[in-house]
């Protein structure tokens with residue numbers, strides 16, 4: 001069993017720790033300073049500590065899941081313990097170049113999961129440093145696939161990935177909420193409305209993923225001339241739903257780039 005350490009067991013770090021431990025294929029130790037907040041992780045077989053150096057020394061793979069502005073500080077704290085180990089950072093906006101400078105002996109991967117890790121349905125994109133060999137990459141992919149789907153991307157696309165699939169659950173939650181409100185407006189019971197909206201998002205995504213039919217084809221499968229769906233689609237198109245989503249992702253990408261620039265300046269001062 002490979003040992004994995006998670007430093008920064010907050011929202012995403014705790015989810016990763018739990019999923020890996022529950023699989024039974026990884027031994028997992030996780031840290032944060034307020035350790036009482038993660039007592040529950042013990043129930044899933046995760047060891048907990050407030051000592052980041054203990055995590056690093058006992059793990060073959062170390063995942064850093066603290067806030068972006070803390071990532072470099074935390075990695076420097078454990079850097080000497082990372083000789084030939086795999087270091088995966090899930091921090092937004094922190095480039096491989098900075099991670100590598102903070103931990104020169106580690107083999108560095110930058111990954112961007114999303115909160116659906118909790119249900120093993122994250123879409124996780126990762127970029128790797130050139131020093132990562134095929135065997136190491138296979139281990140990284142095996143680990144990331146415990147959380148859902150994993151795909152490699154060029155590092156330069158990471159801000160866009162952050163904006164689309166990293167932030168994506170918030171957009172889709174907004175959509176589910178909007179559909180549920182719509183259900184309430186046309187008289188559906190509350191619970192029924194939320195469940196039917198969420199399940200429709202889930203089912204449509206599953207249909208795309210399993211059939212790989214273009215979304216336009218899926219839409220065609222529902223549309224009938226002068227029917228109900230085209231009536232609804234007319235108003236969605238009129239409201240500019242597509243451009244609203246495109247603008248949202250574009251704005252979030254720009255924001256990720258701004259944060260990266262700010263962090264870069266902050267680290268220069270350090």
Ligand SMILES: NC(=O)c1ccc[n+]([C@@H]2O[C@H](COP(=O)([O-])OP(=O)(O)OC[C@H]3O[C@@H](n4cnc5c(N)ncnc54)[C@H](OP(=O)(O)O)[C@@H]3O)[C@@H](O)[C@H]2O)c1
Pocket residue numbers: 007008009010011012013031032033034035037052065066067068070074090091092112113114115166
């Ligand atoms: N949330 C998401 O959906 C998501 C998705 C993809 C990527 N990310 C990335 O994941 C990272 C964490 O995000 P999050 O939303 O999970 O934030 P979060 O809930 O605030 O988790 C960060 C954790 O780091 C711990 N921490 C802070 N300083 C520490 C230290 N010196 N040593 C050990 N632990 C420390 C904090 O706990 P204590 O204060 O108790 O130490 C906190 O629980 C960010 O870099 C973010 O970009 C998040």
